[in-house]
Amino acid sequence: MADASEGDDAAVADDAAEADDATESAGSAEAVKAADVDPEDAPISGEALLVQEGEIAGDYLEQLLDILDYDGDIDLDVEGSRAIVAIVGADDLDPLVGARGVTLDALQELTRLTVAQQTGVRTRLMLDVGGYRAGRRTELSALAASSVSRVIDTGEMLRMTPMNAFERKIVHDVVTATDGVRSESEGEEPDRRVVILPDR
Template sequence: MKEITAVGQTVEEALQSALKQLKATEEQVEIDILDEGKKGLFGLFGQRPASIRVRRKADPIDEAKSYILSIAAHLGVHPDIHVEKQGKQVTFSLSGEKMALLIGKRGQTLNSLQQLTQLVINRHSNDFIHFKLDAGNYRKKREETLTALAKRMAKKAETTRKPVRLEPLPAAERKVIHAALAANRQVRTFSEGTEPNRYTVIAPRNK
């Protein structure tokens, strides 16, 4: 039950009745007053009850889950979704069969789905929510792969004394490269190019 019409001797009485039926708080609903009611003469003649329409506000997380499940269903995937909330950070972790279809080549499908779901979840939220989407623990595996790549390319830059240019990566993945080499005093990292073809350069430090 997401919407009901309730009546009472007053608007407040009708509202309390609706909240009880919806099992919701006043902050979780939207209210339309259909009729403020009328007390009537001497409280008897011409009396008319107050009438309101009350509906639950859309829950950002529920809307985001529904969106992801609908997209996944079109791909023939039916994932389980684990939700983790930390302040204004919300993370969805997908698990189940055929996760590769949701991840795509080098995470491209997963990244696109994350961006689209971020729009959905914030369309239904008063406060901005930082949204992160993972599937089959891909993010951790990808971070490990990028960290290993960064170290190999740093060694190449040190040996050849020439800059090494990596392939274009999303901003979050370039950040992993920078973080992996932040403590390396033999090389420096920086990004060049424009999105979506912006890439990271690993260059030897001048001695």
């Protein structure tokens, strides 16, 4: 019996050794495979990816401006977790913004699709034209602040005019930073709007 037990123990030890050898062999193969990868072909992430997104967007927009025969410079930046691209420097960029920024939103979506096709990653890139979004942010922040004050004073809810997602977020951010009120969105695009309510 003792001999059989010793034989079993030896077999288990041999199996374990073979498993270790197989693991080491697989690990070595993976290491060799990883070593064969060209660093330039490795996926990028973080700020490097955002910079790449901005560069792709800039190239796309420059070609578009040439086709449309528009003058304008492309500014690239990174803010937080998104690439920021702006068309600036031209005399009349209003047609690229459109009524209530509708054309700008469409242009931003086309730019995002172009970037995503080349990077294989969904992008949150933000496009501005002629400072429209920057100006709109200042305007809406002031409007949201006065609306919040009104809700606090009256204790009654307030429905704002329809806004796009970019504009609604500005209002939500102002409300979130203020005690005593809360906000939610209601309706369907393009008539979706922010509702500010007393926080009770």
